[in-house]
Amino acid sequence: MSRIAATFDALKAKGRKGLVPYMMAGDPHADSTVDIMLALAKGGADVIELGVPFSDPMAEGPVIQKACERALVKGIGLSHVLAAVRSFRAHDAGTPIVLMGYANSFERYDQRHGEGTFVADARAAGVDGVLVVDYPPEECEAFAGQLRAAGLDPIFLLAPTSTEQRMRDVARVARGYVYCVSLMGVTGAGHLDVAAVVQMLPRIRAHVQIPLAVGFGIRDAATASAVAQVADAVVIGSRLVQLLAVESRDNVAQVAGAFIAEIRAALDATEGGNEARAGASTGAPRT
Numbered sequence: 001m002s003r004i005a006a007t008f009d010a011l012k013a014k015g016r017k018g019l020v021p022y023m024m025a026g027d028p029h030a031d032s033t034v035d036i037m038l039a040l041a042k043g044g045a046d047v048i049e050l051g052v053p054f055s056d057p058m059a060e061g062p063v064i065q066k067a068c069e070r071a072l073v074k075g076i077g078l079s080h081v082l083a084a085v086r087s088f089r090a091h092d093a094g095t096p097i098v099l100m101g102y103a104n105s106f107e108r109y110d111q112r113h114g115e116g117t118f119v120a121d122a123r124a125a126g127v128d129g130v131l132v133v134d135y136p137p138e139e140c141e142a143f144a145g146q147l148r149a150a151g152l153d154p155i156f157l158l159a160p161t162s163t164e165q166r167m168r169d170v171a172r173v174a175r176g177y178v179y180c181v182s183l184m185g186v187t188g189a190g191h192l193d194v195a196a197v198v199q200m201l202p203r204i205r206a207h208v209q210i211p212l213a214v215g216f217g218i219r220d221a222a223t224a225s226a227v228a229q230v231a232d233a234v235v236i237g238s239r240l241v242q243l244l245a246v247e248s249r250d251n252v253a254q255v256a257g258a259f260i261a262e263i264r265a266a267l268d269a270t271e272g273g274n275e276a277r278a279g280a281s282t283g284a285p286r287t
Contacts, residue, residue: 003096003128004153004176007046008211008232017267018177018233019044019224020213021240021260022100024051024067025084026076029249033084034091036244039257041095044264047177047213049131049235052081052101059133063238067245078109078118082125089126098129098155098176106132106143119146129153129176137169144173157181158208160200167207177211179235180204182218182227194226201230221266228267236263 001009011018021040025033033050040048053071057064078101085097099122109118122130130147132140137156144154153176158167160181170178182197197214204212214227215235224234240259247255 002151002153002176003094004047004098005210007096008177011046011232017228017231018046018211018213019260019264019267020047020049020098020215020233020235021045021256022049022051022215022235022237023244023256024053024064024071024241025081026053026071026074027067027241028070028245028247028252030071030074030076032249032252034087035253036256037084037088037097038091039253040260041092043257043260045095045260046233047096047098047128049098049100049237050081050085051237052078052099052105054102054105056104057102057133061238063242063245067241070245078105082121082127085122085125085127093126096128096176097126098131098153099127100131100133103132103134106130116146119150119152123150123152127152129155131155131157131179133157137166137173141173148175153177155179158204160196162204164203164207167204171208174208174210177213177233178204178208180212180214180231182214182216194223197227198230221263224263225266225270228270234263234267 008018023036037048051064053068053076055072057068081099088097106118110116129152135143147154154173155176155178156170156174157179158170158181180201201212211232213233213235214231215237218224218227218234218236219239224236227234240256243259244252244256
């Protein structure tokens with residue numbers, strides 16, 4: 001069982017919802033990535049999505065586009081991202097790490113280092129899953145198979161416009177969780193419609209049996225709590241990246257941890273009744 005699957009199983013057993021923060025590797029400071037990752041984990045992150053800088057991030061809004069640009073100016077590439085995961089693993093062996101990026105970054109890595117090298121190096125570094133934004137499931141069966149064979153989870157996106165066939169295709173190849181885009185548009189949009197999410201998720205659950213994590217447009221504790229009522233996990237990225245962009249090197253990790261701890265506390269408060277019932281039925285203390 002992958003670390004991601006084990007994490008979601010443990011959350012379900014406790015009646016809790018997952019919290020998945022997204023951050024851009026190498027941003028806002030080239031040497032702050034590992035410190036921020038550790039702060040996110042300490043603050044209550046269940047899974048960390050680590051962005052791989054890319055020059056043309058088509059699914060991203062202005063906040064993450066600028067984060068990509070800042071990281072690229074600093075020379076951050078996929079090799080640096082894997083090095084950050086290795087360093088993180090020296091301190092944290094349990095929190096799952098998902099790399100989120102675009103096909104060009106992963107394909108070029110193999111072109112430079114040898115066919116299949118990325119998957120092998122990602123596994124050795126301690127990566128748990130890979131989400132390639134511009135890889136539709138029907139076009140990356142081989143890559144998804146390589147990931148699964150190495151014990152890594154191939155993670156895919158589904159959107160409000162996804163067809164029933166696309167949902168079946170994702171269900172066939174995805175592992176870990178499915179990232180459900182909450183709205184039309186790019187990351188960082190501010191018009192989240194929780195009612196639309198409520199309508200979307202049952203359609204997806206009719207085909208997808210693994211956990212559903214909802215992202216895009218989740219900016220604060222209130223929206224995270226609302227989405228958590230119907231999703232297995234919430235993903236929060238643009239708002240976190242935006243907060244960190246203005247922080248000094250000395251403060252950036254503390255700010256990241258405090259923000260995620262606030263979201264985690266809100267989710268736990270919402271889930272309190274479920275957690276109490278789960279603890280009473282198993283004899284386990286609330287954590």
